[in-house]
Amino acid sequence: MSLLDPLFHSLLAQADARRMRRVLRPLSTQAPAGHVLRDGTPLVDFSSNDYLGLARDPAIARQAARCALRHGAGARASRLVTGTLDLHAEAEAAIAAFKGTEAALLLASGWQANAAALPALIGAVQGPALVYTDRLIHASLHAGCAQAGVRQIRYRHNDLDHLEHLLAERAQEPGQRFIVTESVFSMDGDQADVPALAALAERHGAFLYLDEAHATGVLGPQGRGLAAQAGGRVDLVMGTFSKAAGGFGAYIAGSRALCDYLVNTCSGFIYSTALPPAVVGAVHAAVTRLPGMDAERAHLHALATRLRAGLADIGIDTGLSSTQIVPAIVGDAGRALALADALAQAGMLVGAIRPPTVPAGTSRLRIALSSLHTAGQVDALVTRIRDSRGPCAGAGT
Ligand code: PMP
Secondary structure (H helix, E strand, O other): OOOOHHHHHHHHHHHHHOOOOOOOOOOEOOOOOOEEEEOOEEEEEOOOOOOOOOOOOHHHHHHHHHHHHHHOOOOOOEHHHHHOOHHHHHHHHHHHHHHOOOEEEEEOOHHHHHHHHHHHHHHHOOOOEEEEEEOOOOHHHHHHHHHHOOOOEEEOOOOHHHHHHHHHHOOOOOOEEEEEEEOEOOOOOOEOOHHHHHHHHHHOOEEEEEEOOOOOOOOOHHHOOHHHHHOOOOOEEEEEOOOOOOOOOEEEEEOHHHHHHHHHHOHHHHOOEOOOHHHHHHHHHHHHHHHHOHHHHHHHHHHHHHHHHHHHHOOOEOOOOOOOEEEEEEEOHHHHHHHHHHHHHOOEEOEEEOOOOOOOOOEEEEEEOOOOOOHHHHHHHHHHHHHHOOOOOOOOO
């Protein structure tokens, strides 16, 4: 028993009363492709970020196992001490080639990359930093800004006119500008206009930091992400291997000077043990595989178009989604939970997302598609949402 257990119990009881207590529910992946087992029951998995079905790909898993058997379970030390193996260097070269950048750096996770790289970058500038962020950026980017000790200047979601206005308003103030955004937004599935952002950043001398967690492997030519649209004008691209690449870990891609600087200053890189051989093996195998997956990407995008049309037909708001992430926005948190429960009973696993992850009044099902899904599964999902949504659910309520 810990000293603070009575306090923890009371806080958890309060969360329970508000139906906001979160619990971990173990699943098994010993199930057919695209499914998981919950309490022994197979469910079609519309909840994970395994967009291309690589998480259980046998060739990638075999490469991870080979690397573990050959090089061991752990990397033994942090990268700057003695943890950098030839495996890391080879994977980083492959990532840089995939992203079309001079260099790349592996980091332990997407969370850690954002939380640690932003303070290092902002710390590089002598004097003030003005940090402009999209209102819907991921929690890890907020953590990075907080760690850097900056007050964010937040612009309306994907509203580049608003961003330009805010930049112009402070044009006379000294300081280095940074623009921080995602290329695909994790809860809405909409896309930033990356070429326009790059042009805006250029006009205002701003450093552009782009989180490609949900675009890597899925969007852009051969799945290289949306930064590819801006022809090398994004200063820093960050992404994860935990989503379409099916594994774990993250990357930062950019100039050689940027990566060398981060090696010297990024706390989450310096003070954390290097990624283990199995993980690096899976990363490298996935990066090699992703460019050749155009057929899977085309199928995935066709499924997303079908799902959005199906939901629109039954009056469900999918917001501005234009990707494999399709929110079914039902508004009320209780309704989102009830709908997710009804879908689970019908054999479909979908995450219900509520505040504070999304703004109040926009609770939703976050439907994440995978190229493993079929059109029939998507149609069945729409039918089940129609039949389960209750009498008062409707578009944008
Ligand atoms: N950035 C974004 C936009 C994300 O959605 C996530 C994960 N949900 C992360 C970063 C963190 O990545 P990871 O899961 O690899 O820590």
